[in-house]
Amino acid sequence: MSSVNLQKAKSITINSDKFINAGLLNISALYRKYINEVVIPYGMIVDRIEAQAKQILEEYQGKDIVFLVMLKGAITYANYLMKFIYEISDRIEYKGRISFEYISSSSYSHDKSTGQLKVSKSDDVLEKLKEKNLIIVEDTYDSGFSLNCFIADYLISLGLSSLKTCVLFYKSNKENFKYDLQIDYIGFSLPGDAFIIGFGLDYQEKFRDLKHLCVISDQGLKSLKNE
Ligand code: IMP
Ligand code: MG
DSSP states (O other): OOOSSOOOOOOEEOOGGGOEEGGGSOOOTTTGGGEEEEEEOHHHHHHHHHHHHHHHHHHHTTOOEEEEEEETTTHHHHHHHHHHHHHHHHHHTOOSOEEEEEEEEEEEETTEEEEEEEEEOOHHHHHHHTTSEEEEEEEEESSSHHHHHHIIIIIGGGOOSEEEEEEEEEEOOGGGOOSOOOOSEEEEEEOTTOOEEBTTBOBTTBSTTOSSEEEEOHHHHHHHHHO
């Protein structure tokens, strides 16, 4: 589960010099004034999720799997993951049973972690995870606080058969890493200093419906704080 000297999972690295001028892509009028740069266009994110789905099914080799989705940020990610997991499992005649469960968690206020994890779940959900092969589906890994707390406080006592972690956006700023945790599947590695929005990720509940993954411009952040 977690250990020292972790081997980082393979991922696509996007450095800030690869960010795309937002004026060259389709950004909804509502959001244009807050955004100068696109970090990853929507189509590339979806393609990468399909590759992750394929990799997971190959590695689990017909075993039962329960995916546990961390709402709300991971909802768009999980929707695509589910679509591809079911499509591919049908095509390859995967033998195991696959299900998706959901839990709501939050630790951010504005663009900063509060250092407190709020979790809302029904006890039924945890019951369903006992003795299962669990894969946690999380949108973003930053300090590792949310995942570490959640695993320690809710999952360790359940007696899982196995536990893996699947993250779409992994922020690679070593200064932010307070917790050492093995992430088994990583979509993209991103600069750690960027606050990202879109593809399900929010700033104070805004921008979840923005298609591409973007960063808020400094000016955009200022005006949002005054709204
Ligand atoms: P951590 O606890 O510091 O690892 O942060 C991970 C959690 O905070 C995830 O559940 C994300 O939803 C949220 N988060 C972290 N960074 C960002 C960001 O740049 N944009 C939006 N949400 C973020
Ligand atoms: Mg979250």
